[in-house]
Amino acid sequence: MPHFKHKYLDVRRLGSELLLAGLLFLAVFLIASELELADQLYAWTRHLEAYNLDEFLISACLVAPFYLILFGYRRLVEIRALVEEANTDVLTGILNRRRAMDVLAGEVRRAHRYRRDLAIILFDIDHFKDINDEYGHPVGDKVLRQFAALAGRRIRNLDLLARTGGEEFMVIATETSGAGATELAERLRVAIETTGFGIERTVTASFGVSQLRPGESFAALMQRADERLYWAKREGRNRVAGSTL
């Protein structure tokens, strides 16, 4: 049987839950039949008519399925909120590293399977420690939030932005070549350099870009972008180490 697994709906799991419910129902049904529970219940309730026991039982039977549906729906909403929370970076509201790695692993598989371009950009705010030291942590946090919002506005809808570390971010650029991602990185670099972040100093960032090679693993793709990012840092920061390097 094909195993259809949606983000929130696992069909195999649902099947096993239904099977369990069915078996439980069968067991209770057989016991109830054997003990003639309906007759016994009827005989018992005849003694208690003054207490509206029939109505009580009928109401309970009517309410139970609706309540179960409501209960299930509320759990589903809660689970969705928890999944969302587990995937989101609290400070900036963009995807966190955990989710970004999941998405990237999936995109790498897809790119290999359909022979599509895939590139990533790793970027890191320059001398961020100095910003924290000079203006304090709350201002540093504000810069990080503004930085994430700025980058988010500059990428395509289909690209994905994540915060992968303290002051390190990543763009997963699907259907994009290394040259295209290098151009995007350069545009981001200029946008950051020319944006005021509400502090005296100019905020800049360094970038490392890599394009997926045939048969390459997700880890190798990340490592190449990381090495290029550190090359950009070593060479003086506020620069892009493109994927042709």
Ligand SMILES: Nc1nc2c(ncn2[C@@H]2O[C@H](COP(=O)(O)OP(=O)(O)OP(=O)(O)O)[C@@H](O)[C@H]2O)c(=O)[nH]1
């Ligand atoms: N305000 C704030 N600071 C953070 C957060 N996460 C990490 N940092 C700070 O980011 C700074 C990173 O410093 P470094 O790794 O030395 O890097 P850098 O100063 O940016 O220097 P280069 O990357 O080499 O240009 C540290 O001071 C961390 O405390 C955060 O969520 N909020």
